[in-house]
Amino acid sequence: MLRRSFHDLYYTHMNIKNLLSILFGVWDAINPPQKVYAHCDVPCGLYSADAAKMAADTVVKMIEKIMALPSASSPQEMLPARNSFVRMVQTKEQHAELCKRELLILWTDFFKPEHLVMFPDLHETFWKAAKLCSKNKQSIDAQAAKDLQDAVSHIAEMFAKAKAAATHV
Numbered sequence: 001m002l003r004r005s006f007h008d009l010y011y012t013h014m015n016i017k018n019l020l021s022i023l024f025g026v027w028d029a030i031n032p033p034q035k036v037y038a039h040c041d042v043p044c045g046l047y048s049a050d051a052a053k054m055a056a057d058t059v060v061k062m063i064e065k066i067m068a069l070p071s072a073s074s075p076q077e078m079l080p081a082r083n084s085f086v087r088m089v090q091t092k093e094q095h096a097e098l099c100k101r102e103l104l105i106l107w108t109d110f111f112k113p114e115h116l117v118m119f120p121d122l123h124e125t126f127w128k129a130a131k132l133c134s135k136n137k138q139s140i141d142a143q144a145a146k147d148l149q150d151a152v153s154h155i156a157e158m159f160a161k162a163k164a165a166a167t168h169v
Contacts, residue, residue, distance in 0.1 A: 047110045047163075049156035055099035056152040059136050060145040062092035067142065093137045099152065100133035106159060118165065119158050129155060 066088050072078035107126040116122055129151040135144045 047106060047159070049102075049106060049152070049159045052099050052102035052106070052152050053156055055095040055102060056145075056149045058095040059092050059099065060142075060149050062088045062095070063140055063142050063145045066092070066140055089140070092140075096133045096136040096148075099148065100130050103129050103133070103152070103155065106155065110159070111162065115162050118162060122158070125151070125155060125158070 066085060069081050069085055069088075070077075072081050103126060107122075107130075111119075111122060111126075119125070129148065132144060132148040132151055135141070136148050
C-alpha cells in the first residue's frame, strides 16, 4: 500500500508538472517572451560609456599630476612626493583597468553583429582601445593617456549612435 501511495503521488506530481508546462506554453504562444540584452546576467539592460570616459579622464589627470610633482633635494622633502607618486600611479592603473573592463562590457554585451553595418571598424576600434588601457597601466606616457581618452570618446560616440538607432526602430 505504501508503494501504491508513492506511485500515485509520483503520477500526480508528473500530471501537475505537465499541466504547468502546457499552461506556460500557451501563455508564451499568446504573449511571446522578448529577447533582452544586458551587461550582467540579470539582465538589467543598462549600458553607458560614462564609466569608461571617467576612467580614461582619470588616467589623463593622474599622469598630469605625476608630471607636476616637485623634484625634491633632500630625503625629507622627497617622502611626500614619493607617497603622492605611488598613490597616483596606483590610481592611474586602477582606472586604466576599470576603463578596459567597461569597454569590454560594451564591446561584448551591448554591441551586436548588426552594429558592424554601422561601424565596420568596431572590433578594431575596441581592440586598440583595450590595448591602450594596457599601455597606460604599464607606463607613464601623456600621449598614450590622451590617445586612450580620444579612443574612449570615439567609442562613446559610436555607442550613442547605436543606442539612438535602436530607439528609432
